[in-house]
Amino acid sequence: MDLHVAIGGRGDRADRIYRQLRDAVLDGRLRRGERLPATRELAGRLQVSRATVSTAYERLTAEGYLAARVGAGTFVAYAAADPSPGPTRTQGAAQPSPAWRDLNDPLWVEPRPVAYDFSIGSPDPALFPLDAWRTSVAAELRGGTLRSASYGDPSGVERLREGIARHLGVARSVEAGPGDVLVTSGAQQAFDLLARVLLQPGDTVAVEDPGYPPVRQLFEMAGARVVPVPVDAYGLRVDLLPPARLVYVTPSHQFPLGGVLPLDRRVALLEWASRHDAVIIEDDYDSEYRFGARPLDPLQRLDADGRVVYVGTFSKTMLPALRLGFVVAPPALLAALRHAKRLTDWHNDTVTQRAMARLLDSGVFARHVRAATRVYEERHAVLVHEVGELLPDLELVPSAAGLHVAVLAPVAPVARQDASAGRFDGARVAERAAVAGVAVQPVSRFRRAEGADGVLLGFGGIRAAHIPDALRTLAEAIGRERVGDPAPPVR
Template sequence: MDLHVSLAGRGDLAARIYRQVLDAILDGRLRPGERLPPTRELARRLEVSRNTVAAAYERLAAEGFLEGRAGAGTFVGGGRVPGRTTPADPAGKGPAGAPGRTGAHRAPGGVRPRPLWRSLPSPVRDDAQAGPPYDFRVGVPDPELFPLATWRRLVARELRLSAVRTAGYGEPAGHAGLRAAIARHVGISRSVRAEAEDVIVTQGAQQALDLVGRVLIEPGDCVAVEEPGYPPARLLFRSLGARVAGVPVDAEGLRVDAVPSAARLVYVTPSHQFPLGVPMSLRRRAELLAWAERRGAVVVEDDYDSEFRFGSRPLEPLQNLDRDGRVVYVGSFSKTLLPMLRTGFLVAPASLRPALREAKRLTDWHGDVITQAALARFIDEGLLGRHVRRAAREYAARRELVTAALRRDFAGLLRLVPSAAGLHVCARLAPDAEVDVEAALARAGTAGVRAESLAGYCGGTPVQRGLVLGYGAVPAGMIEEGLHRLAAVLRPS
């Protein structure tokens, strides 16, 4: 491993080398078992005598931080190194007591982000961590349902040597085969009117929203979102400098009469509103499109989880009803497959395509070509449709268990919000129920149950209280016991 050592400043050279190698070991940049450069090589790079480097190494070895292996070299010792919060300052840094490093970070102060980035809330959950036994997180699919063997075969096929040899920078809009496959897929399954040239492949739906925001939003512009709604979208638009206005939702979806007249962009989830689950009525869809045409606004239609339907026939998407080129349709494979694949897409009107492609190029040039090519084959060979049908049967069974338990065990406490799609359900607190939802969820955590509060999806003061329960991450056999435990902590003692 290349090791950077600075000899700036005054003092004994061997002591400075010793101190900087020691700092690298103590703060974890050099890990146990890692090989250090030979003394001759490091001396040549630093333009010092070999004896100088050897003296530093010998001192570290005597203290147990390094060990020599005959014929192999010098390595960081494998023993446990006592941790400390502030590694010693590099030699020559300054007088004793001068600020140094704290771990791998510089001392407080210095460069700071814009105030906006200090004000954005941190996520309340960490999806990278393993969940509790009874995990009712929202928006998490079951990885056990993912067809891993099939996916491994498709990826291996795309990683053949001939493909790697010809690989260069890809098309910013995404793999041509995947764009065509997505256009066919959403055309058949969702009646979206799209050709391959209308599709831009993104790193999940969140990047699709980011690209739309970059292209359309000026600092100070008004963006309307549903209230309650999807927090990552709300925070993203805020990060772009928008004034975000929450618009109430009722049994027909977004209340178009409450959308601010100054709104430049309206973000909606009409297939099944997130997180309540209600679909936007056909009347409201027509009203929203007419409003957007009058105001010269853009509607972003997030059609999340639309593949998993368990009831009535879905209404036409806004994109299909749009005749003025004002709807950007956004989708993702995070819930149908796995979030870690980070593959989403948008279908854009012709007037926005050049700008969105350029925004994608400037953001990250293009996504993972191997994953995109494998997904194109996965769709074209009918494997996605097969997987969705299999997963939908499993999720339908879990959904039935959740809704039955809510009606049985939570009577008088919660009222289920009608919905017919997705991987979660929402239940509002009954008007006369005296329950501190947040405190109850904290107690549920000690019982091995994780669920989410409806209040967490509100941008302002919550006007609705209740629970949002996902069933993608919890096995069917654990649903009834998990909800029984949750009911126990919600019931007043």
């Protein structure tokens, strides 16, 4: 143990050592069973006599804080009943810049134990191919991946980039070779790198509304002027786009409503980008899990000018904890993105990259996605059917992909919008549902402008058999909210 003890100044050094070790035991920094340095070793570190340290140890032993074991050493014998969180510290004079103050994360909800979890954005960890992953990681460790002391390629391990390019070409018709791919720590780092190399303070960025809040916030932190653009049942309203340097879009499965951008709008978006010399970030959100016909070709496939940057992630198909994402970028951007990656975190964990490459090469990943899709398709079908039966007053937004669906409340006619008693309040419904044991998120949390409210129902974390009971409980929460009683506190 590297134990720090301060003995500067005058006075009884043995007493100072005693008090600091005692305080460390009492506040839980030194825990029961931990071995302390030998008296000779600690005396050498502190540059005091061994007798000084022995005096402190003997006193602590006599009072029951330490215990000496012949031939083994000196150990902490006392267990703090309520370990202290540490000393109270002042806020401090150092403050973040104004843009970073008072931020919130609409996607982050404090985990609470619930009976039914309709949270969005997470796959079912029970479906993760743990045995195959463990075998793949072990093979890399045996193969000597960690024996190199050098840093890796910021673009990512070549074998993984080859696997990603091959997989995207087969599964999504993306035109890419390994040299077009940059491995990132999830999709969010991809957006951060793109903001760094594409934007200057004051540039205009168009985003979908409702849309993905972390992306919007990231562009705002980069100093951009972020303009929300409405979406409809088919996705982004391209006809409402303002002149901009950059547009962020989720054409395959609009987040959070689920619409699919039709071909005519995709073409119109590419034409808009050409007119305004803009870049398109195509977030192929949840494209791996589809329950209907083959998806339309991605924007990247239709792009003839090199204006589309394709972003994807393994967070839904594998696990978010792996922090594996990727960018497929036009050649003109790749050098800058590579430098940006090197300057932020240099490169992703090499063992994880190589292990993922093994799963792609062996076909394990493709088989896992097919098997998981069958499970999610069943849950999706049950959810769609039961929403129609149990939530008849809400409108389910059609969606043939992803791990969640949106249900919206009808928008009241203009003449009645002043009568708030009948309005659907998704935030209050979510609070009531949480008390009843159902986790949902309101659509309003993802909007900047006014629009239809509702709730999002994720099915990554709930079994098909539990969906009917979960929706009955949610329906009761919605019914109580419409009665108008005050919402109970969430515990």
